[in-house]
Amino acid sequence: MCEKELLVAYLYDDLGDADRARFEAHLRGCADCRDELKALRGVRADLVTWAPFQPDFAFRMVREPLPAEGGKVVAFEKPAARSRRGWWTPAAGLAAAAVLVLAAAASLAHVEVHRGADGITVRTGWSASAPVSARSFGETSSASAPAAGRSKGETSSASATTQSARGYGETSRDIRLASTSDANVLAEIERRLNALEASSRDSGLRNASTLSARASDAEIIRRVRELLAKSENKQQGELALRISQVIHDVDAQRVADLNRIQQGMGRIDASVNAEAAAHRDLTNYILTSAKQR
Amino acid sequence: MASTDEELVARSRTGDLDSFNQLVVRWERPIYALAYRTIGREEDARDVCQETFLRAFRALGGFKGEAKFSSWLYRITLNLCRDWIRRERRQPIAQAPEGVDLVELAGESTPSESIEDLVARKEISAAVARVMADLPQEQRTAIILKEYHGLTFQEIADMQDCPLSTVKTRLYQGLSVLRRQLERSGVNRSGLSGPTPRNHHV
Numbered sequence: 159m160c161e162k163e164l165l166v167a168y169l170y171d172d173l174g175d176a177d178r179a180r181f182e183a184h185l186r187g188c189a190d191c192r193d194e195l196k197a198l199r200g201v202r203a204d205l206v207t208w209a210p211f212q213p214d215f216a217f218r219m220v221r222e223p224l225p226a227e228g229g230k231v232v233a234f235e236k237p238a239a240r241s242r243r244g245w246w247t248p249a250a251g252l253a254a255a256a257v258l259v260l261a262a263a264a265s266l267a268h269v270e271v272h273r274g275a276d277g278i279t280v281r282t283g284w285s286a287s288a289p290v291s292a293r294s295f296g297e298t299s300s301a302s303a304p305a306a307g308r309s310k311g312e313t314s315s316a317s318a319t320t321q322s323a324r325g326y327g328e329t330s331r332d333i334r335l336a337s338t339s340d341a342n343v344l345a346e347i348e349r350r351l352n353a354l355e356a357s358s359r360d361s362g363l364r365n366a367s368t369l370s371a372r373a374s375d376a377e378i379i380r381r382v383r384e385l386l387a388k389s390e391n392k393q394q395g396e397l398a399l400r401i402s403q404v405i406h407d408v409d410a411q412r413v414a415d416l417n418r419i420q421q422g423m424g425r426i427d428a429s430v431n432a433e434a435a436a437h438r439d440l441t442n443y444i445l446t447s448a449k450q451r
Numbered sequence: 452m453a454s455t456d457e458e459l460v461a462r463s464r465t466g467d468l469d470s471f472n473q474l475v476v477r478w479e480r481p482i483y484a485l486a487y488r489t490i491g492r493e494e495d496a497r498d499v500c501q502e503t504f505l506r507a508f509r510a511l512g513g514f515k516g517e518a519k520f521s522s523w524l525y526r527i528t529l530n531l532c533r534d535w536i537r538r539e540r541r542q543p544i545a546q547a548p549e550g551v552d553l554v555e556l557a558g559e560s561t562p563s564e565s566i567e568d569l570v571a572r573k574e575i576s577a578a579v580a581r582v583m584a585d586l587p588q589e590q591r592t593a594i595i596l597k598e599y600h601g602l603t604f605q606e607i608a609d610m611q612d613c614p615l616s617t618v619k620t621r622l623y624q625g626l627s628v629l630r631r632q633l634e635r636s637g638v639n640r641s642g643l644s645g646p647t648p649r650n651h652h653v
Contacts, residue, residue: 162619162620162623163616163619163620163623165623166619166622166623166626167604167619169626170597170604170622172603172604197630198626198627198630200630201626201629201630201633202598202626204575204578204579204629204633204638205579205594205598205599205629206598207572207573207575207576207579208488208576208579208580208583209576210483210484210487210488210493210496211487211493212480212483212484213483213493213497215476215479215480215483215500217475217501217504218472218475219468219471219472219475219504219505219508220468221468417566420566421566
């Protein structure tokens with residue numbers, strides 16, 4: 159080990175007993191190394207002063223509830239976390255709830271309108287690929303993604319009657335229409351929707367699958383309630399965090415004010431002293447000149 | 452009884468997000484500090500910190516536990532910082548405030564510290580940030596890992612994929628540059644009653 163490596167190891171107190179004794183013996187006879195060691199210790203003391211601003215860490219990993227993502231894990235940052243940058247959105251919890259409600263509504267209604275190069279596509283009904291009762295909320299919703307159900311929907315659009323007999327599970331269909339006549343399109347959409355609604359109702363009355371649908375409704379409502387409760391807890395947590403921040407800010411401001419007052423008092427003291435001295439000088443001058451006269 | 456990192460990692464691997472979030476709480480400050488000191492920007496350091504945990508979570512299956520969990524996290528962070536520096540094509544920025552904000556200072560002050568000491572400390576801190584930003588990246592990283600994260604020479608050597616002696620040389624060269632530059636910048640250290648160096652200061 160060369161001398162500089164020994165010096166660094168000694169600086170960080172990372173030498174074995176033998177090496178340490180050897181280096182200390184060297185130090186006793188070498189003023190250069192002693193100076194260097196002292197200077198580098200000073201540098202280390204300076205390094206300690208460099209502390210980064212510590213933000214409020216508030217991101218956590220969550221399973222994203224958005225249907226399109228199929229519930230993948232993402233990092234979620236609480237809105238208060240970037241408050242130092244000057245924005246804070248207390249409505250984020252509400253927004254999350256709104257997304258949930260929308261997602262729930264979408265999965266209940268399952269009406270999808272898609273306008274592409276080849277015309278307007280409307281898809282309604284429960285997707286055949288989603289046995290609702292058995293799956294979690296996120297996965298159920300993901301089945302409504304256009305890509306997932308598109309081809310299936312097209313193939314199953316042949317006959318409303320045979321499908322309705324099989325219940326909700328397979329009433330998914332696409333209605334593809336040329337964009338030439340909008341009035342026709344609208345009329346067609348309405349007719350199909352009505353037909354679909356009627357068939358759903360019929361099949362609902364006749365078919366045992368309504369039970370699973372109801373069960374899934376209850377499941378969704380339960381999930382939404384759960385998530386709302388979670389969101390409420392989170393908001394309470396944020397409030398507590400916010401309050402502690404305010405307390406900290408107020409404290410900091412108070413200390414700064416005290417420092418400013420102290421500095422101000424110091425300045426006033428100094429100027430008062432200076433003025434008093436000037437007065438004293440003036441008095442002395444008057445007295446001496448009076449005596450001289 | 453708090454769980455060890457290894458226990459939390461094992462549970463996280465089964466998809467237990469709560470356990471992983473405990474690891475996040477435990478390590479987010481050191482990881483943020485490492486990213487901040489490496490790239491010098493609060494906002495980007497925060498993003499790197501978040502991305503580190505996201506990547507760590509996704510890659511948990513590949514973490515075999517040969518190294519400490521923290522070393523593994525540090526490595527991910529340093530890779531992300533390197534990508535950031537390459538992408539931004541610039542040296543890290545010394546984010547040193549020109550003026551001294553008394554309010555911010557007061558928040559950091561300890562009751563025993565005078566305002567003069569506080570200002571001196573802030574000046575030194577700004578000078579350190581500036582000089583560190585100019586150091587070659589390997590030297591800077593070695594100093595950061597040693598000074599602020601208390602890693603051993605061997606751990607730093609593993610992380611930098613270099614021999615032990617290279618780590619010591621990098622530390623020596625980096626500290627020597629710091630010494631010269633700080634002396635040249637003439638920051639007033641004499642008035643500072645002074646913190647003593649500590650190994651595990653984050």
